Amino acid sequence: MTDILPRHPDLGTEASPALLPAGLRDLLPPDAESEALGVEALMSVFASHGYERVKPPLLEFEDSLLSGSGAAVAEQTFRLMDPDTHRMMGLRPDMTPQVARIAATRLVNSPRPLRLSYTGACVQLHGGSLSSDRQVSQAGIELIGLDSPEADAEMVAVGAEALAVLGVPRVSFDLTLPPLAPALIEEAGLPLADRAPLLRALDRKDAADVTRYGGRLAQILTDLLLSAGPAARALDVLRAASLSPAARALTDRLEATVAAIEARAPGLRLTVDPIEFRGWRYHTGICVTVYSAGRHEELGRGGRYLSGGNEPACGLTLRTEALLRAAPARAARPRLLLPWQADADVARRLRAEGFATVASLSPVADDAGEARRLGCTHLLRDGAAALL
Amino acid sequence: MTDILPRHPDLGTEASPALLPAGLRDLLPPDAESEALGVEALMSVFASHGYERVKPPLLEFEDSLLSGSGAAVAEQTFRLMDPDTHRMMGLRPDMTPQVARIAATRLVNSPRPLRLSYTGACVQLHGGSLSSDRQVSQAGIELIGLDSPEADAEMVAVGAEALAVLGVPRVSFDLTLPPLAPALIEEAGLPLADRAPLLRALDRKDAADVTRYGGRLAQILTDLLLSAGPAARALDVLRAASLSPAARALTDRLEATVAAIEARAPGLRLTVDPIEFRGWRYHTGICVTVYSAGRHEELGRGGRYLSGGNEPACGLTLRTEALLRAAPARAARPRLLLPWQADADVARRLRAEGFATVASLSPVADDAGEARRLGCTHLLRDGAAALL
Known part of the structure; x- marks a missing residue:
């Protein structure tokens, strides 16, 4: 599971101002798949430590989204009116307050400490000082109902293991006491x-x-x-x-x-x-920022805060696009052209071996030329994968 | 990879009107993880057929989001003002028009046919007639640059394979000619x-x-x-x-x-x-709706349309929450309590074997009772997993 994410140095600077608002971008091949596989690798580490996944919605009523720990991010929140109720909703700028809401309401009777994980996109009104990104994908964990050094340590240890799985080099955790x-x-x-x-x-x-x-x-x-x-x-x-x-x-x-x-x-x-x-915004105790040595960009941050009903909690939230930039490149899936009407069983076997098979949807005169034109690395020839 | 998604019959009717706007919901454990693993299983099938993943942003300027094939969904789109440019943006109600935009702009020089895949959440102003959901997660494929029966057939065949991987029973594809x-x-x-x-x-x-x-x-x-x-x-x-x-x-x-x-x-x-x-909205030829026999809910739909610059295209978009409801239950990860200061190497081995290990963060008198209290199925005892 190492080497999930590719290095793509221009990812953070590439932009199409004519097409998209500042701070919003398209992830293209191969970055979009790399990010997704990296996120699932992180989430799998979190799940292996007993963190159970929740998925709150993108929008909530602003009085729930921005109450408690959410108040600190109110000024970074896009508002929308719900046409049904005419109440104001907010587009989430951060998922931690949503997870705290779930812990305090629908999971209020679940045993403590409650371990929850989450991933998803958040949107902020303005980019930050270090990055112009306004849409930021998060993947994180929250440990709710316990205030102890061991709880703080679990955030850091699980986070470090997740970053090691991605192959992020020379990770450091910077503790602060806001x-x-x-x-x-x-x-x-x-x-x-x-x-x-x-x-x-x-x-x-x-x-x-x-x-x-x-x-x-x-x-x-x-x-x-x-x-x-x-x-x-x-x-x-x-x-x-x-x-x-x-x-x-x-x-x-x-x-x-x-x-x-x-x-x-x-x-x-x-x-x-x-x-x-x-x-630091809603944090009440020890906080942590995650870096990869030699890179200025934060990979994530977390710390201690009060969840709903003043329940003690701590969490760690990683920024998945930043991880994509910090982690080593991942070997791409080999891409193989299937000539017109290739044997379906052979194609199935090649996919099971890890090839992406690209089917020709009509006969072509020169299969090898077609394979090169379509960016394939391999061609099915005589029932086997031939390197181009 | 079969049996990824659990049956959860009340998923569609459960709601907390006091907490969340109508049609927006929290996915809780174990549904959120099941949905995510199901989506990655779908995306893996798409990738194995050469569909490369893209990730457009949640928000775009409305003139790009709602142009071309996007015009058909304009009345279902939340609008927001970009505070930087004072231009109007839309929160995407559908991803196909975004993928069409990417194909016509940033990937205009990529060889055709262009095979792209995507997944993400979309938000609509109002729920539909069949479901009150306003946030709908999509996972889909688009085949751009080819107008042929074989291209249409590839959508259906790849979609059917993806649904088979999830174990959705008795899938049927209903072809229409709008x-x-x-x-x-x-x-x-x-x-x-x-x-x-x-x-x-x-x-x-x-x-x-x-x-x-x-x-x-x-x-x-x-x-x-x-x-x-x-x-x-x-x-x-x-x-x-x-x-x-x-x-x-x-x-x-x-x-x-x-x-x-x-x-x-x-x-x-x-x-x-x-x-x-x-x-049918922006579709110009054969369309398809996907069902699981005996269930009324659509699992997805797709069809032929014109992408940017009137390039022929076809696609298939699956609704991941509906798949979660239609697919068979998935065996949960066994959950094992690690007593206070358990051996780290043993814990690592158990995680590698597929256990979720839940660490005790302080000594407790009765480890088995604690394990039951925390919903564990197993307890680490004498260096091995003991079933409770």
């Missing part, structure tokens, strides 16, 4: 006028401005900023830092989660960026 | 006032009203109406009928297509309803 910086700032009682420039400075990772606006947090925030990197080193810095009890509880949990991940997925490349907080 | 009745009426020069009631009578298959409004076509239309049934008998009636050259050309083509289907898919259950014309 509530930490806001908690420190809140507790320190910094002047309100300094908070916005300080958050911007942290966002830009600008140590000089962190010092300027950080007040009595200047030293600790600078230490945390500089601690970002391999997990062991970052945890050393956190351990040495002088933190309030609330902040210490957050970093203790991070340390326990790192230990649980190392037990469940030994050797996985783990980094920690304790002060990073931007881009 | 241009025939309008051509006869136009040629006969019937009074304009009689045409609408005559078309309605044909639509209702009301022989008495066909006689009343049919004028000099009364006899031939009644004969054609009564000819509907097994292909051989219907073709006998058509052969004996006195038809204009234009109508005769249509029925000759139907006869050649039936012969081509019987050569390509011997033993397939074929019926012909030559006078049926309702429900």
Whole structure:
């Protein structure tokens, strides 16, 4: 199951502005099949760990789609009026809130922890800063009803196994603690006028401005900023830092989660960026971003949040188009021309052997020429596959 | 690959009006996985016959989505404004016009015949007469650039093979000739006032009203109406009928297509309803509806149409939710509880053997009770899978 996805370097930049709106694109052969096979390989790994698949609809009433964890993505949501009820519906920008809704309603009586998986297309009003894509396909898992380092670790371990099956090279999981910086700032009682420039400075990772606006947090925030990197080193810095009890509880949990991940997925490349907080929306605890080393594009992200009824939950959502770009190329199915009125049993046998058989639908003078014209690699000749 | 899809009789009637708009639904375990595995089984059959997968976006500018063959579904299309360009976009109600667009633009230089496959969700403004579903998942094939009985036959034969792989029982393909009745009426020069009631009578298959409004076509239309049934008998009636050259050309083509289907898919259950014309939209020649005998629901439909630039094309589109309801149940993956800190290598081996392993994320007193609580069929005990 390795080598599912082809490398296709221009996939992200190819566009036909005259034909399609910005950020919406056609996947053509062979990319569309590669993406689909890659998604099914991911979903199969998720299923093998007991994650059961759900398929919510593309559209929902906006009050259910955008309630709870969905509120964070409201401004990225296309709205439509339901002509039957005249209520507003939203085109989903993210599937996690839908899965949380299912867990809190139709599966509310299913035993916990509830393990669910999902895949499908989402649409956002605008492209992001890293990619112009407005339609993004997701494949993910959610673990609902448990708040523990072991639950966080299962997300990372199952995600890492899925990426290994696709053959994505040098995967790294970057752990962050989005509530930490806001908690420190809140507790320190910094002047309100300094908070916005300080958050911007942290966002830009600008140590000089962190010092300027950080007040009595200047030293600790600078230490945390500089601690970002391999997990062991970052945890050393956190351990040495002088933190309030609330902040210490957050970093203790991070340390326990790192230990649980190392037990469940030994050797996985783990980094920690304790002060990073931007881009996290409905998350309430440890978060994770997935990269393939040397590539800027995020392959996915996840973290801890509250599902319906404030039930603890964590999840990991992979971006399937990004995986398609990061994974190695896959050998194409050999393509074989069947001459006009070729033997049906022979053709069936060749398909079972893995050939795509392309039937000639009328006699042609030169079967080999026809096979080349149609992009075939093989021709049926004397009852057997002949390489062209 | 048989027995992919479970029977789930209440799938079509289950709904949560308080949660979701009418015609939109959640697929839950185990249906969502069954549907997905069934779709990939279909797509694999299509690929094995040389159909290459494309994936158009969910949204397009309405002038491309609804041009050409798409115009027929304009009134079923949700519209949205693109906030960037202020141009109107449509949420696709059907994928065939998108595939036709791709064939006529980005793949215009690909060799013909062009064989493309696709799958994805479509959304319609209103449910149909047979089903309230507004989100319908499609999986289909299009054969572009060829107008011949053999091309028509390939759609039917490949579709029949795909349905056989899913184990759908007693599949029948019902061939229709939507241009025939309008051509006869136009040629006969019937009074304009009689045409609408005559078309309605044909639509209702009301022989008495066909006689009343049919004028000099009364006899031939009644004969054609009564000819509907097994292909051989219907073709006998058509052969004996006195038809204009234009109508005769249509029925000759139907006869050649039936012969081509019987050569390509011997033993397939074929019926012909030559006078049926309702429900066909952009189709210009022979059309086909797929049923599983004893069920009213259509499993799919297809036919001949003109792709971009009036290129001849034919296709077949299957409805994947309907297939899920028609196909036999699939054996579920056995589910095995791993006790807390179970051996990782043993767990990996069990997953490779086909188990879904559910990890205990903390110690529990009674592993067997926990396994039952979580819906597991097996428990890891003494390094092996023990049936509960």
